[in-house]
Amino acid sequence: MKNYSRHFVAATCALAAFSPVEMMAQKQPNFVIIVADDMGYGDVGIYGNEYIKTPNIDQIAREGMMFTDFHSNGSVSSPTRCGLLTGRYQQRAGLEKVLLVPRDDKDKEVGLPSEEITFAKILGDNGYRTALIGKWHLGYLQKHHPMNFGFQKFVGFKSGNVDYQSHRNRYGDMDWWDGLEMKDMSGYTTTLLTTLSEDYIKENKDKPFCLYIAHAAPHSPMQGPDEKAVRTEATPEGDKNSDRSNKEIYKDMVEELDWSVGRILETLKKYKLDENTFVVFFSDNGPVINNGGSAGGYKGAKGSPWEGGHRVPGICYMPGTIKEGTTCEQTVMSFDLFPTMLDMADIHYDDSKKKLDGTSLVPLFKGENLAPRLLFWGNGNKTISVRDGKWKLVRYNQKGGITLHLFDLNNDPYEKNNLSKQEPELVERLDKEITRWAESVYSEVPDQFARKVQRTNKK
Structure with a gap:
């Protein structure tokens, strides 16, 4: 990986000059969406954190477009994921609360409604290979399974968080899926998701693909790569079994996530896919301060209506299409990624039945401003x-x-x-x-x- 100075010259997105999207190779672009879980605005080096080392995330920010006013759709997990997938306000789907692991039949019925249309569905219908590797958190019944919403491949977990080693949810139940079947796989969750993602890129390198990598980190339980399992069949509940401070463990978790981002970029470069792959990195909501997260000075944190609850690190990267060293100050939201991908892939989508609320970010990549909006x-x-x-x-x-x-x-x-x-x-x-x-x-x-x-x- 390259070694960059922390000081660099950044142009505003409105003044950038570079190869426009229309000049991309005729082959449809690939998409890699990397979502961190509970990472705050101030948890990344290039966003001001000097304690946690994130050279790989910093690199894609310096070689791409770094947003200073990027927002998750919600201040908690499930709503943001709903907005991301549908390109619409999650309230339209009835999902603006966290979906907890159900303990009765009533709770089990709650999930992403079957009539919702996702970017995976539209991309898949237009020749893309689609995969979700990691966290779903949009329902637990089979009718809510991600493979019913356009993802041709799903490996990961359905609940809000799992033990990083045992892959058990907060009640001690196993929660690791390979497609429609529950099948545990050994390995620290961040490392495992990275290996699975690398394999997917290799397997699909000759066809257009959309890979959604939904990380568990740095969400609790507090476990670095060398920590043992917290949740076992005998002891289902727990968020920590280490004498180390949360701050130390959190640092390890974020740095392992940063390592993962570096591995994904290296894999894209290995197969000469980096210039034809649009990579996005952001967090699903603000941090949990007691776990060691930082909102970068903004008021509030996860779950709050203040900026610290939903202003998060956001980065777009695509060499040759997005000018390196660009800092964008315009306000954008995670549901903007759905129309952005369709725009970049030149896919027409009739949204008359399910009107998209997000807007394409492609004008920003051309050095233009977005139209004013509420x-x-x-x-x-x-x-x-x-x-x-x-x-x-x-x-x-x-x-x-x-x-x-x-x-x-x-x-x-x-x-x-x-x-x-x-x-x-x-x-x-x-x-x-x-x-x-x-x-x-x-x-x-x-x-x-x-x-x-x-x-x-x-x-």
Whole structure:
């Protein structure tokens, strides 16, 4: 791997000049989507972390486009994965909460609705090989299996997290699948997912493929590569069995994840696929601070409506298509990747029945700006936020009633100064936009989720 200085010259995405997407080789591009689990904005070297060493993630950032305003669709796992796969607000599918391992029949019914259309389905219908290697977290019944949503190959786990050594979920049940069958495989989860991904690239090097690598790291349980199993059949529960501090273990987990990113890039280069493969790296939500994660100074963490809950490291890499050393300050979300991939593959998709909410990022790769748009984050009847350029309004439903918090993120990125009283007209306009958005997305919630989300659009 190359050894780069921490100092580099970065152009803004609006000023980049490079080979446009239309000039790519005629062969359809491959796609590799790498998703970290619970990694914070400040957990990566190039994003300011000097304790954890991430030379490989730093490298793709320096050789590609590094986003400073990249957001996961949700501040917890399942919602973000739903938004990523469907290119739509997860609220439309009724998935804005974490899907816990079910312990009764009612909970088992919750999952990605069968009528949802994923990027894997559309790419597969257009000649792509598609695979999910790693975490699913969108349902546990066979009808929710990823191979029913366009993934031709699935190896990994269905729950929110597994023991890195024993591959057991939080109740001590085995949770490792090879296709439709449960079949455990030996190995530390991060290392195992990497080997499986390398094998998949090798097997599909002569045909267009889309590989979604959904890592477990650095989500709990706290286990570095040399830690023994925490969860066994005899002792099902547990998140740690080491005397080391969480900070030390977390460092090992992130650095093993960084090693994995390096291995994937080396494999692409080995088979001369790197210039025809669009690689994306981001995290599904903000960090768990007590585990050792860092939000990089942003307010909040995993599960919160503040920036630390969903502003995450985000990187796009494709030599010859994305100019190296480019820093992009425009606001984007993970559901933008669905339309981006279709745009890059020149695939027409009629989304009249399932309207995409995301937008293609290809204009950024051409040095252009995205059209202005409003972006939303929702968490049932607790919070809904809207972003309009530099402005962010958070409608917060607490026991004492609804409060409104307005921030100028250009001048107050850490959300310290609530300007709602100083900007009443702006607050009123954005609050109306929240109500409009809520009425739109919750009206589409499938009947299977008729427990109904209590809306916050009436104060």
